[in-house]
Amino acid sequence: MDSWNPQSNGRLNSFLANPTPELAYVIGVILSDGNLNIHAYSAELILAVTDYEFAEEFSRCLGIVLQRKHPYTVRWHARKNRWVVQGSSVLLYNFLHRDWRNFRKWIEHCDKCTASFLKAFYDGEGCISGRHLMVFNTDMGLLLYAKHLLNSLGVGTLEPRLVSLAGTSLKDPRTGKLYKRRKDCYRIDVQGSYLARFKTQVGFTINRKKARLEYYARNSRV
Incomplete structure (x- = not known):
């Protein structure tokens, strides 16, 4: 599990790097429209997009990958004019913060994982x-x-x-x-x-x- 600091604004999340279609989708998002951001005690995964259903699917997959009971909130950001999903996990951040070639094991695990990655990549790009x-x-x-x-x-x-x-x-x-x-x-x-x-x-x-x-x-x- 991620370590937790009482001064942190992050959350205690569990992440196991098992190949799943949901993790493949998250990888595809980060390699297209998504962003990784780290500051202070928070390691964030962020998606800000114009299409609600794109944000909603990322929220669903991210919640499953981090073993949450519920998906992350999809909120409207008026200044950005975008739907925003923001999650926090040091373990997942570290997993995703590397060259795309390192993800082949997870993307090519099965046809469902391959298709899920491509769907996210095409949703974004x-x-x-x-x-x-x-x-x-x-x-x-x-x-x-x-x-x-x-x-x-x-x-x-x-x-x-x-x-x-x-x-x-x-x-x-x-x-x-x-x-x-x-x-x-x-x-x-x-x-x-x-x-x-x-x-x-x-x-x-x-x-x-x-x-x-x-x-x-x-x-x-x-």
Whole structure:
């Protein structure tokens, strides 16, 4: 168990690093939209997103991984205009705070774990526009790994390609502020004829993405 300090604002949580779909989902979140943060006595796992169901699923999985009786609270943060889930565990923080290559044992434990990881990764980094189902990341190695996992589940993909260069401008849609990209960004597409396969093998948690995938996968056949 995590050690507890009476001056800490953290909680006493139990974490066992057993391969489960819930832990695979948490890993996928942290490698996409999630964040790890440590200060004072608190080691935090945070997700702040626009889609409630994404936050809710992370809350559910995080609660199971940390053996809580109830999921973490999903709260609305008015200033950030985001749904926020915030958990605390030194043990889980230490487990997650490492290179993604160290997670292969847990991600590849079984098809359910693989699919759960990919669902979280696509919930965070994926989008669908027409018959184009894409996932973006600045880590080419991680994208190639996601491609390998998709292929292992029978989902055909295209080769990764560069979509934006480091140093180009990026506009925050929430604030309108302009930022400079620090790294090149790449994308991988699922082949259009494999949308139905992706839907049954991986899918989305986020309702708006799920609805688009359902619509465009109807006439998709391998």
